[in-house]
Amino acid sequence: MQMNIRPRRNRKSESIRNMVQETRLDVSQLVYPLFLVDGEKIRNEVSSLPGNFRLSGDEALKTISECVENHLTSFILFPSIVEEHKDKEATYSWKKENFYLKMAERIKREFPETTLISDVAMDPYSSDGHDGLVIDGRIDNDKTLPILARMAVAQAQAGFDILGPSDMMDGRVGAIRRALDDAGYADTSIMSYTAKYASAYYGPFRDALDSAPKAGDKKTYQMNPANKREALIEAALDTAEGADFLMVKPALNYLDVIHLLKENTQLPVAAYHVSGECAMLIAACQNGWLNYEQAMPEALLSIKRAGADIIITYFAKDFAKMVKG
Ligand code: PBG
Secondary structure (H helix, E strand, O other): OOOOOOHHHHHOOHHHHHHOOOOOOOHHHEEEEEEEOOOOOOEEEOOOOOOOEEEOHHHHHHHHHHHHHOOOOEEEEEEOOOHHHOEOOOHHHOOOOOHHHHHHHHHHHHOOOOEEEOOEOOOOOEOOOOOOEEEOOEEEHHHHHHHHHHHHHHHHHHOOOEEOEOOOOOOHHHHHHHHHHHOOOOOOEEEEEEEEEOOHHHHHHHHHHOOOOOOOOOOOOOEOOOOOOHHHHHHHHHHHHOOOEEEEEOOHHHHHHHHHHHHHOOOOEEEEEOHHHHHHHHHHHHOOOOOHHHHHHHHHHHHHHHOOOEEEEOOHHHHHHHHHO
């Protein structure tokens, strides 16, 4: 058979396959989410996300040390707040005694080489379980902004390197940027949840933080999963308002949106491989239906191939350990 073009020639050995590989995963572009709780010696597994834990400070430091040994140095931190610290205005989010802020300070003191990303949204601290301020059953966009700005300044003060507004209020990146600059934190970065969808795949995360909305859903602020062009409006706004990174969330069901932002914007694009997406894969592997060491990196690779520069994933630690061998 005469054939000029035989694509299999470039697949004939591992060395050649590696040479022509178009997309690579690098641990330096992975971010590991950690759920934090107040207290000591707490390591409480999230039942809907096996292998992930609510960690007290001492335990979080152990996990971080293990990650750093495997060259994984970026973390996104989320607080699990007890009910008595929650209120309508999420006031605990900026209070001096907030264990989450103290924890960030402690991590930066013990591991200055780490990059810490915060979560800016009211839901973990809100007695209503919403990302914005609820007034008469509705989320008030403009009254939420000063609360987010105050939370953001407290996080910058605690030493977070990058702040992550995940609330989807209009104008929040600009409000946070102004507040940070006015308070002397011009160097604190913003990774905006640019295209964050009203997704069913946040379930295990809400279990971990006990942060599900007490009434209603998040559809008046998070995006409709059916929409793609709308992500470009959000990206243009976040860019103009001063974001340093754009994020798409979730990741695997939204690879087209990741690709769209990568092609049409200039900022680095992050993708949040969310709790439910990871939980599905974990469950299939625990059942023996998929092979974890093969299926997990393939999922990460597909997110990278779609155009993500940075991947936030609950698999970051396992991946870092796997490549180190
Ligand atoms: C809250 C927030 C959520 C996630 C990150 N920040 C949940 C939500 O919007 O209800 C989800 C992350 C995950 O599922 O892994 N502002």
